[in-house]
Amino acid sequence: MSAVAAKSAMAGRAADSGRIARRFDALRAAGRGGLVTFVTAGDPDPETSRALLKALPAAGADLIEIGMPFTDPMADGPAIQASSLRALKAGMTLTRTLALVRDFRADDGETPIILMGYYNPIDTYGVDRFLSDAKAAGVDGLIVVDLPPEEDEELCLPALAAGINFIRLATPTTDDRRLPAVLANTSGFLYYVSIAGITGTRSASEVDLQSAVERLRRHTDLPLAIGFGIKTAAQAAAVAAIADAAVVGSAFVSRIAENLDSEDRARPGLVDGVLQLVSDLATGVRGAKK
């Protein structure tokens, strides 16, 4: 990025919570990559979801993404679609998602929380009110799938002005000509979606990832997290070896789905089952050689 572009991109930013930057600094100091875990708020019900979130850091989650449920998750595969619908059926709303974050923050002041989802529920809630409530609840960053740089004025710029990181997705289709635009107002970290596709389906090869990371590093000093299609400890370790963090979502959400009864209610052991998988993946990530 040119100095001028960097300066203009920095304009209108308020100090953020610093949690995301501190966490990536700590990971770097420890010489390892991080594990970013995704679960949908309120899946399969608000109480189970609350218990799960609170236990994620101890199981090895370095950063936490919380999905804001939406009826029409266009960029998500079947696993996350189903989790979103389960949460909505259990009565989840954006207001309740923010309450979940507040609750988490009461016990954990440092694990970064990133809300991920689609724009319409935020638009309905009201951008200014959402940003101020999210900030107060302890949200550190936002990933809003259907807001490309072309729509930065909707939420990205107001979020930066409110001191909340706006984390952008870069994809294999984001070419060198487009990357500067994608990076201009990205903060916190860059989330590289390793395949052209929806969540939880295909995986990228290590060779593809290596060259993608090299390409992205030429454009930015932001921490780099890689996701989409990571299901096993070995895959997570391979990603953590070359990037700053591995993002895992569908695998956890599928583990939730495996622990439901025929009415989509949590069976005993659901939380432990998911935490076991988090722990396995965290072990993989922590054992990876940088």
Place this chain on the structure above:
Amino acid sequence: MSKVNTYRAGPDEHGHFGTFGGRFVAETLMPLILEVERAYDAAKQDPTFAAELAYYLKHYVGRPSPLYFAERLTHHFGGAKIYFKREELNHTGAHKINNCMGQIVLAKRMGKTRIIAETGAGQHGVATATVCALFDLPCTVYMGETDIARQAPNVFRMKLLGAEVVPVKSGTRTLKDAMNEALRDWVANVDSTFYIIGTAAGPHPYPAMVRDFQSVIGDEVREQILEAEGRLPDSLVACIGGGSNAIGLFHPFLDESEIAMYGVEAAGHGLETDKHAASLTGGRPGVLHGNRTYLLQDADGQIQDAHSISAGLDYPGIGPEHAWLHDIGRITYVSATDQEALEAFQLCARLEGIIPALEPSHALVQVAKMAGDLPKDHLIVMNMSGRGDKDIFTVADQLGTKL
């Protein structure tokens, strides 16, 4: 603010019609959306594109479609003179093919080798499968399971034409979910695939592009009504789901301020119930499927199910240009219930020998409401956007007849 001196200049370079429209899509799709926009802008400047499209519209689709004086309905209502723009006489039986032909010629220019589409009633799916057969491109059509059950003949037609019909089991299993699934397919197959969106909605440039391809309807009406009556019409009426047949009729006339325009949404069981598809009269602005527009949604911004007896109007959104034209008041948006549409459907069959689709039957409800009170020299042009063969099972069921 500068004075509006044309209603036809939109959208701006970001795809906005006032505050509506835009490009609300995942990053994976953005480069592709921009590529479609560049390709379409280039095609518009290229006379060979226009010539190729004109050739197929004339010789394959059968354009121009007639503008027909509906004499018996005119006498029946006893007021305004009613004309039908006979889009139901197009090949495949609806206006949908105008747009499909435009988009597939563009897809070929772009070197795309695979076509995907979403469909509700199946008319857009059939039109897409048809042009794919014609141009020898593999075609995948996403269709909600609910719609597959109520539109079996169109599913069979698509398969006969060589298309793969993929049942969509997510969400409410109707048109909106079919569109989600088509977008998911597109994200996963960006290099090879062109997405032929069926209505004047979605991310920029689709709303403008679909409108342009459908504007052949209004352009022909202008010539035909001048020939028949020596002057322009006084009122235009069309039904609205996403709004492509309506914008195609209305757009060429938007700057003729003396022409009144009525867009008719589906009121289902009634606007006072939760079973309707009237996004403008019963929804509020939000963001879905790549654009900001009026949507049926709950207090949390979750998208609600639309309902209409007509599968083609059963969508919880509307094209962004209509949302803008609604807000600035250029077009009057009204609605018609399932029951009213059923009555208009039967009336048209008996009086004109035309079995209309349930979609334009909604437009005919509005014509019926206004024609009797208007003077005999008032000219109404209604878009007969599709034929009703596909709907006879639904109608028979509603009338208690077993086929």
